[in-house]
Amino acid sequence: MSEQTIALVTGANKGIGYEIAVGLGALGWSVGVGAREEERREAAVEKLRAAGVDAFGVPLDVTDDASVAAAAGLIEERAGRLDVLVNNAGVTGGMPQEPTRVDPATVRTAVETNVIGVIRVTNAMLPLLRRSAAPRIVNMSSSVGSLARQSTSTDELGTGPISAAYAPSKTFLNAVTVQYARELRDTNILINAGCPGFCATDLNGFRGVRTPEQGAAIAIRLATLPDDGPTGGFFEDAGVVPW
Numbered sequence: 001m002s003e004q005t006i007a008l009v010t011g012a013n014k015g016i017g018y019e020i021a022v023g024l025g026a027l028g029w030s031v032g033v034g035a036r037e038e039e040r041r042e043a044a045v046e047k048l049r050a051a052g053v054d055a056f057g058v059p060l061d062v063t064d065d066a067s068v069a070a071a072a073g074l075i076e077e078r079a080g081r082l083d084v085l086v087n088n089a090g091v092t093g094g095m096p097q098e099p100t101r102v103d104p105a106t107v108r109t110a111v112e113t114n115v116i117g118v119i120r121v122t123n124a125m126l127p128l129l130r131r132s133a134a135p136r137i138v139n140m141s142s143s144v145g146s147l148a149r150q151s152t153s154t155d156e157l158g159t160g161p162i163s164a165a166y167a168p169s170k171t172f173l174n175a176v177t178v179q180y181a182r183e184l185r186d187t188n189i190l191i192n193a194g195c196p197g198f199c200a201t202d203l204n205g206f207r208g209v210r211t212p213e214q215g216a217a218i219a220i221r222l223a224t225l226p227d228d229g230p231t232g233g234f235f236e237d238a239g240v241v242p243w
């Protein structure tokens with residue numbers, strides 16, 4: 001098996017995920033570019049390779065059991081193990097999201113990708129992660145999932161718009177992250193949630209105030225935690241995010 005660290009980033013064809021791939025590639029790691037659409041995936045892989053990243057394409061739709069199983073098979077065949085999984089793929093679910101007028105399908109879409117997708121991918125990759133000497137799982141969450149901030153802050157830049165889909169899906173993801181950390185407590189796997197801050201990407205019509213590269217920094221930090229690093233936590237650049 002290769003000594004090179006092997007990472008998989010879901011939703012790595014654009015936005016923050018792409019910049020996470022850039023950052024992990026700069027460490028000399030081999031980076032799987034998880035993306036559901038072939039043309040976008042191959043374009044990202046090519047661009048990453050041109051930038052010197054040892055990137056490879058991983059066809060991956062996080063909402064599809066067969067696609068996720070095939071992605072695990074591809075990594076198994078290529079590397080025999082996985083060291084770092086960054087669950088970055090995410091969607092808003094659509095608009096409107098105010099609780100009083102949200103379409104239940106909008107909630108279902110957000111949860112299917114942002115929560116169930118993470119569980120599906122994590123569980124498919126766990127056998128490969130267990131073969132690593134220092135497995136790390138990073139769940140890209142958002143501080144809009146912080147109930148503490150939602151219930152105390154009036155700054156919409158921090159809370160995001162009123163939402164019954166996207167923000168609660170990140171609260172759900174945080175809760176699931178804690179449960180994984182509990183179950184994996186006696187292993188060497190560290191699993192944490194990270195918030196990139198409000199970054200200009202497709203997700204928000206490029207209204208964010210940070211760059212995707214700045215947003216990627218917290219994921220890279222959590223992907224490179226030392227063995228005695230935290231697990232089951234929620235972090236942004238400035239430190240711990242309150243639940």
Ligand SMILES: NC(=O)c1ccc[n+]([C@@H]2O[C@H](COP(=O)([O-])OP(=O)(O)OC[C@H]3O[C@@H](n4cnc5c(N)ncnc54)[C@H](OP(=O)(O)O)[C@@H]3O)[C@@H](O)[C@H]2O)c1
Binds near residue numbers: 040196202203
């Ligand atoms: N931007 C922000 O301000 C912000 C703040 C807090 C948290 N986040 C989180 O950061 C993560 C990245 O968001 P972003 O801002 O970079 O958004 P983005 O530019 O819209 O990128 C989202 C990525 O997820 C992929 N994706 C969506 N559904 C997928 C599926 N079913 N299977 C595989 N890939 C899928 C997209 O692929 P396609 O190109 O195929 O659609 C795209 O690559 C998300 O989890 C988001 O919730 C973002």
